[in-house]
Amino acid sequence: MAEPRFVGALDQGTTSTRFLIFDRAARVVALSRREHAQICPRPGWVEHDAAEIRRNAERVVAQAMAQARLRPADLAAVGVTNQRETAVVWSRRDGRALAPAVVWQDGRTAGEAAQLERREGARLRRLTGLPPSSYFSALKLKWLLRHIPGLRARAARGEALFGTVDSFLLWSLTGGPRGGVHATDVTNASRTQMMDLRAARWDDGLLELFGVPRAMLPEIRSSSEIYGRAVLASIRGVPVAGLVGDQQAALLGQGCRRIGQAKCTYGTGAFLLMHTGARAVASRAGLLTTAAARLGGERAQYALEGSAAEAGSVVQWLRDGLGLIDSSAEVEALARTVPDNGGVYLVPAFSGLLAPRWNAGARGLIGGLTRHARAGHLARAALESAAYQVRELVAAMERDAGRRLDSLRVDGGMSADELLMQFQADLLGRPVSRPRMLETTALGAAFAAARAVGFWTEEAPPRPRRLDRAWRPRLDARGRARLISGWERAVDRSLDWNDAPR
Numbered sequence: 001m002a003e004p005r006f007v008g009a010l011d012q013g014t015t016s017t018r019f020l021i022f023d024r025a026a027r028v029v030a031l032s033r034r035e036h037a038q039i040c041p042r043p044g045w046v047e048h049d050a051a052e053i054r055r056n057a058e059r060v061v062a063q064a065m066a067q068a069r070l071r072p073a074d075l076a077a078v079g080v081t082n083q084r085e086t087a088v089v090w091s092r093r094d095g096r097a098l099a100p101a102v103v104w105q106d107g108r109t110a111g112e113a114a115q116l117e118r119r120e121g122a123r124l125r126r127l128t129g130l131p132p133s134s135y136f137s138a139l140k141l142k143w144l145l146r147h148i149p150g151l152r153a154r155a156a157r158g159e160a161l162f163g164t165v166d167s168f169l170l171w172s173l174t175g176g177p178r179g180g181v182h183a184t185d186v187t188n189a190s191r192t193q194m195m196d197l198r199a200a201r202w203d204d205g206l207l208e209l210f211g212v213p214r215a216m217l218p219e220i221r222s223s224s225e226i227y228g229r230a231v232l233a234s235i236r237g238v239p240v241a242g243l244v245g246d247q248q249a250a251l252l253g254q255g256c257r258r259i260g261q262a263k264c265t266y267g268t269g270a271f272l273l274m275h276t277g278a279r280a281v282a283s284r285a286g287l288l289t290t291a292a293a294r295l296g297g298e299r300a301q302y303a304l305e306g307s308a309a310e311a312g313s314v315v316q317w318l319r320d321g322l323g324l325i326d327s328s329a330e331v332e333a334l335a336r337t338v339p340d341n342g343g344v345y346l347v348p349a350f351s352g353l354l355a356p357r358w359n360a361g362a363r364g365l366i367g368g369l370t371r372h373a374r375a376g377h378l379a380r381a382a383l384e385s386a387a388y389q390v391r392e393l394v395a396a397m398e399r400d401a402g403r404r405l406d407s408l409r410v411d412g413g414m415s416a417d418e419l420l421m422q423f424q425a426d427l428l429g430r431p432v433s434r435p436r437m438l439e440t441t442a443l444g445a446a447f448a449a450a451r452a453v454g455f456w457t458e459e460a461p462p463r464p465r466r467l468d469r470a471w472r473p474r475l476d477a478r479g480r481a482r483l484i485s486g487w488e489r490a491v492d493r494s495l496d497w498n499d500a501p502r
């Protein structure tokens with residue numbers, strides 16, 4: 001039989017689910033994509049329907065395989081990458097979701113997180129590399145165990161399973177109730193806040209702290225190994241061989257495998273990650289310490305990370321919440337109808353602020369309005385808010401790492417926006433560069449899977465460093481300082497807008 005010539009990546013993001021098929025040279029030969037519903041039942045809450053996500057995953061896989069006219073035997077392996085932290089609980093018996101998936105952006109547990117900060121902040125940072133926050137899975141799962149009737153008892157009996165989206169999809173893809181593999185990888189597990197980061201094991205003390213029965217947890221494995229084989233008709237029998245959280249996957253996909261290499265992904269949120277090698281570096285500047293990947297039998301690698309919860313989602317909000325544009329891509333044209341921000345700033349603290357400020361009580365605001373302001377100024381302020389947040393993350397990263405980033409390597413859907421990229425270079429005062437392949441998240445997952453089966457054997461995926469475009473800063477230091485001071489005034493006013501949660 002002929003050798004398989006392709007590798008697949010299932011990229012389950014916050015906004016959409018896609019399946020990409022790469023050839024040996026890492027060229028995309030097929031891509032299928034579907035958005036799913038963002039369910040916001042109360043202010044600050046964000047949910048997904050896990051059943052919808054699974055359906056979308058099955059459809060995009062089948063569609064992309066049909067597009068490229070491939071049979072399962074044409075694929076060497078499939079990798080899975082995913083929105084991280086989002087908590088899913090489902091039934092081992094029939095695979096039904098037992099509750100809405102609580103999404104990483106959901107702030108319903110902010111009050112508990114504040115209490116936890118006082119009692120357990122130091123222990124959590126030391127063991128997990130993460131501050132207490134509603135961002136991570138543990139408090140979301142604790143909330144579900146308390147509020148979904150019967151869930152705790154079923155979990156203790158091993159009938160109810162927990163996982164981040166990678167686990168849920170792996171289990172479903174490999175057979176579900178009939179032999180589905182219940183596992184996760186170190187990158188995803190490192191975002192639950194239940195894993196001892198350096199030992200890469202669930203920590204009994206943390207499970208007790210969050211009241212989580214061990215029987216419901218997936219097994220923690222490496223990011224690149226054969227976990228099982230797919231049962232889905234379009235890819236039946238193909239090894240599922242990569243599991244990597246989306247941001248760590250993008251780091252791999254950008255070919256950042258050495259200490260000091262960094263990338264920033266502008267998707268739903270914005271995420272800056274810097275590789276720190278085999279050492280988990282504790283942050284003093286409000287960043288996270290996280291697993292970067294463990295490729296098969298290799299040593300675990302770590303990264304420093306700064307995340308902003310809202311970036312591309314602000315553009316979606318202009319589209320769906322305000323109806324200012326019909327598609328995300330239109331935001332750039334609208335922003336270009338005005339020459340500058342006209343003094344208008346938008347702080348997208350829709351459910352608090354993450355790194356480096358960690359202010360759960362912050363709420364969004366638009367500041368600096370005058371009668372001069374038009375829709376174009378709002379569009380500009382929305383785009384620019386991503387750049388201001390990333391500038392803060394870069395500054396924090398440089399403090400922690402004790403080194404300067406020469407340039408910023410970017411990717412993600414929102415990096416298509418050239419106005420934003422120029423503004424980012426202006427604000428940073430250094431170049432921003434974008435690879436030709438923007439689907440670095442999928443490429444990273446494909447790479448993890450391809451390595452596990454020997455389809456790719458190099459240290460990094462083929463061609464990831466080929467550049468598409470670079471932007472050089474054009475703004476002088478005075479102009480930069482003026483903009484930044486406006487942003488800081490706006491952010492200051494957004495902090496603790498809601499009473500500090502108790």
Ligand SMILES: Nc1ncnc2c1ncn2[C@@H]1O[C@H](COP(=O)(O)OP(=O)(O)OP(=O)(O)O)[C@@H](O)[C@H]1O
Nearest residue numbers: 013014015016267268312313315328329413414417
């Ligand atoms: N041309 C554009 N200008 C500005 N924003 C854009 C543009 N195109 C897409 N976006 C924004 O980028 C985001 C989509 O990016 P991407 O496709 O990387 O996200 P995703 O993978 O679906 O979500 P996730 O962040 O969960 O991975 C959306 O929020 C969208 O509003």
Ligand SMILES: [Mg+2]
Nearest residue numbers: 013246267441
């Ligand atoms: Mg993505």
